[in-house]
Amino acid sequence: MAGRIKAEDVTYIRDHAPIDEVVGEYVQLKSAGGGQKKGLCPFHDEKSPSFHVTPSKGYFHCFGCQTGGDTISFLMKIDHLTFTETVERLAERIGYTLRYEESGSAPTGPSVNRSRLVAANALAAQFFQEQLNSSPDAAHGRDLLTKRGFDKEACTIFGVGYAPDSWDALTKHLRAAGYSIEELELAGLSKMGERGPIDKFRNRLTWPIRDISGDVVGFGARKLASDEQDQGPKYLNTSETPIYKKSQVLYGLDMAKKEIAKKRQVVIVEGYTDVMAAHMAGITTAVATCGTAFGADHIRIIRRLLMDDDAFRGEVIFTFDGDAAGQKAAMRAFSEDQKFVTQTFVAVEPDGLDPCDLRQIKGDLALRDLIAKRVPLFEFAIRTELKLHNLATAEGRINALNATAPLVAQIRDKSLRPEYSRLLAGWLGVEVEIVTSAVGQGARRSTMQEYEPDQVDQSWRPHPQEPRLLLEREVLKARLQMPDLVTTWSEIEPAAFTHPSYVQMKEVIDSAISTTISIDDISDERMKTLFTELTVEPIRSDGEVSARYIESIVARLREVGISRSIADLKSNLQRLNPVENPDEYNSAFAALVALETARRGLHELSIGSL
Numbered sequence: 001m002a003g004r005i006k007a008e009d010v011t012y013i014r015d016h017a018p019i020d021e022v023v024g025e026y027v028q029l030k031s032a033g034g035g036q037k038k039g040l041c042p043f044h045d046e047k048s049p050s051f052h053v054t055p056s057k058g059y060f061h062c063f064g065c066q067t068g069g070d071t072i073s074f075l076m077k078i079d080h081l082t083f084t085e086t087v088e089r090l091a092e093r094i095g096y097t098l099r100y101e102e103s104g105s106a107p108t109g110p111s112v113n114r115s116r117l118v119a120a121n122a123l124a125a126q127f128f129q130e131q132l133n134s135s136p137d138a139a140h141g142r143d144l145l146t147k148r149g150f151d152k153e154a155c156t157i158f159g160v161g162y163a164p165d166s167w168d169a170l171t172k173h174l175r176a177a178g179y180s181i182e183e184l185e186l187a188g189l190s191k192m193g194e195r196g197p198i199d200k201f202r203n204r205l206t207w208p209i210r211d212i213s214g215d216v217v218g219f220g221a222r223k224l225a226s227d228e229q230d231q232g233p234k235y236l237n238t239s240e241t242p243i244y245k246k247s248q249v250l251y252g253l254d255m256a257k258k259e260i261a262k263k264r265q266v267v268i269v270e271g272y273t274d275v276m277a278a279h280m281a282g283i284t285t286a287v288a289t290c291g292t293a294f295g296a297d298h299i300r301i302i303r304r305l306l307m308d309d310d311a312f313r314g315e316v317i318f319t320f321d322g323d324a325a326g327q328k329a330a331m332r333a334f335s336e337d338q339k340f341v342t343q344t345f346v347a348v349e350p351d352g353l354d355p356c357d358l359r360q361i362k363g364d365l366a367l368r369d370l371i372a373k374r375v376p377l378f379e380f381a382i383r384t385e386l387k388l389h390n391l392a393t394a395e396g397r398i399n400a401l402n403a404t405a406p407l408v409a410q411i412r413d414k415s416l417r418p419e420y421s422r423l424l425a426g427w428l429g430v431e432v433e434i435v436t437s438a439v440g441q442g443a444r445r446s447t448m449q450e451y452e453p454d455q456v457d458q459s460w461r462p463h464p465q466e467p468r469l470l471l472e473r474e475v476l477k478a479r480l481q482m483p484d485l486v487t488t489w490s491e492i493e494p495a496a497f498t499h500p501s502y503v504q505m506k507e508v509i510d511s512a513i514s515t516t517i518s519i520d521d522i523s524d525e526r527m528k529t530l531f532t533e534l535t536v537e538p539i540r541s542d543g544e545v546s547a548r549y550i551e552s553i554v555a556r557l558r559e560v561g562i563s564r565s566i567a568d569l570k571s572n573l574q575r576l577n578p579v580e581n582p583d584e585y586n587s588a589f590a591a592l593v594a595l596e597t598a599r600r601g602l603h604e605l606s607i608g609s610l
Helices: 007-016 019-023 071-079 083-094 114-134 136-147 152-158 169-176 181-186 253-263 272-280 296-306 324-336 338-343 355-362 364-372 377-386 394-409 414-428 432-445 467-481 500-511 525-536 547-575 582-606
Strands: 030-033 036-039 051-054 059-062 068-070 161-163 190-193 196-199 204-210 216-223 235-237 265-269 286-288 315-320 344-348
Touching (some): 007 083, 051 525, 083 114, 114 169, 152 272, 169 190, 169 196, 181 196, 253 286, 265 296, 315 364, 467 547
Parallel strands (some): 265 315, 315 344
Antiparallel strands (some): 051 059, 059 068, 216 235
């Protein structure tokens, strides 16, 4: 699309795309009172919510990492989109047709058009589904799904499809729909062969991978041909694209997110068919990673969905195969998932069956029982390590203690360490004191640290709780949040604000064209951060924030500022000789009298709401 989006359309999108609804697709928000909502910040890891959203103003701000902005900036940051992509996505969301300037330097082409890439993936998913349902060549794929316990209805629910055994069937289909080769390559649907563009997926069952909002952003595909016929991997995923980041996507999350938030539980399985099996068996909180290990980004996504009543109280249940690879994955989960603390569990099927095989062989109830018999991840990790040692010998017990004591020491919840020390002593058959001592030594050697946001210089930023600056902060908040009630803003003396950042914010407000200020009116990045912070932070008031209350705090700010001017003027008068400098002295004295009169009047106003 040539040209850039018209400014009035951008304003319309910003005003009509509800920020709490958009943010709510990524963060579970709870009411924070005063028309505000809060949740766990999606941009840094935290255990208690400091991420606030003010729907009436359309802004968000995290008081932990100082990230803030409007609906557009939120989507740009969390989904790594350009400004144009974000506005187009929000416009599509609310059904608004954007207009573009005839001239301008807006980015063009498929490299920046997210909506085109999403639409191409959606059309590909539809094409694959139609092929599975109607193509004779898909018979082998349909038989495989049936044998694994999935009928046509189940496949429809999950969007399972079939990529034809053709060089370019999908590519031709999408080209006929108006998509360019560059767009298809960028979306990961086509690639260049020796004789031109060919399909990325051929003769495979396909599963559409959706982001948390439900957009198709990629595919997972299982090959149907034998190794002799197809040298490719058994499972093939979409490569990283502008809209698909495998470390930030969980298969099935779009379907499971509401149940996860409602039940405060998430079940992590290993494959697409495992997710299907779990959901068909009634475990509607199941999700899976997409060809990558469960990592920090996945943890943050899940914690945001499980947040409840200012704390993380949900359950994370990992299911792993009972083989060596599955146990290794569980141990990796132990080392990486300490942010879940006590709520992390492991469910391992003794016979080595994955959830899909378990349901197929033993039924839905067996799969539900597997989840119900979960064990704490800490216990599983310790017992797994103990199996590697011969506990019948003294040497074996000592080696096992040396290997497992550091695991107990790594438990971040220190209140749990004594209990696991006692359990470990029982499993080893040694005295509790011996284990406690070994755990204590391991804790002292441990270098594990809590995640911290990138260290950024915050010296410019006034502390929100600084007593000396609270009044200045409150007046700025009132001016930004309720401009119509601050009727005497223009009368505030230049010296009323003392902190450099507050002085600069006053200059930003004074230079704005209209009374209501938008983040687009601010060019300085620090001022943008302070702007969202002051816009989102509640005004301090015991009751309703009334016009009288606003008038009183503005008057008090002016009174304090004038008091400083009075002190300076009195100091100057003491240095003046009324005989030698009568004119200067009389002028200063008259100014002092005027200031004192003004101060008394402001004092009366400032206590008027008490």
